[in-house]
Amino acid sequence: MKIREKNNFILIGFMASGKTTLSKELEMLGFTRLSTDEMIIEKMQMSISDIFSNYGEEYFRKLEEETIYSVIEILKDTSEKYVIDCGGGLIRANNFSELKKYGEVCFLNVAFEEVVNRLKYDNTRPLARDKEKLCKLYIARLEEYKNIADFEYNGAGLEDFIITLNLE
Numbered sequence: 001m002k003i004r005e006k007n008n009f010i011l012i013g014f015m016a017s018g019k020t021t022l023s024k025e026l027e028m029l030g031f032t033r034l035s036t037d038e039m040i041i042e043k044m045q046m047s048i049s050d051i052f053s054n055y056g057e058e059y060f061r062k063l064e065e066e067t068i069y070s071v072i073e074i075l076k077d078t079s080e081k082y083v084i085d086c087g088g089g090l091i092r093a094n095n096f097s098e099l100k101k102y103g104e105v106c107f108l109n110v111a112f113e114e115v116v117n118r119l120k121y122d123n124t125r126p127l128a129r130d131k132e133k134l135c136k137l138y139i140a141r142l143e144e145y146k147n148i149a150d151f152e153y154n155g156a157g158l159e160d161f162i163i164t165l166n167l168e
């Protein structure tokens, strides 16, 4: 079994892979939770969809990069354990490798069919509107997530995560 070296968890994965749910469960176990999407919404006082439609995706990606620096500032100066719920595209930011130094990067690997099923009634994710494009993005991202992750986890639930990550 791979040994966990760092205190914090950085949850990555495609939209609707369960990062938010898992991060909230870990919060109940004593982790302090940060969500990069929520930090952006708070900063902009605007939904992700509105940021995309008013300013475009590129601008959103810049906000993600800035958010990574904010998260690093927090992680640098704390002895608390953190869980970071990352937006699905955060791994593509130039400074993601900086963030990676502060925690174990856990890839929540969920099948595309399951993603589509979970996103059926979702209208908060601008990149999920066109299923064909979504599928292409999923395929492109899969390798990227795998390459950057320290751990891979199939999203079977908190108990399984605890065992996979050798928590406690």
Ligand code: S3P
Pocket (backbone or CB within 6 Å): 013, 014, 015, 016, 019, 037, 048, 086, 087, 088, 089, 090, 124, 125, 126, 127
């Ligand atoms: C995105 C994922 C979303 C959000 C934005 C873009 C992506 O976060 O950051 O809609 O590029 O995969 P979730 O992964 O939390 O849905």
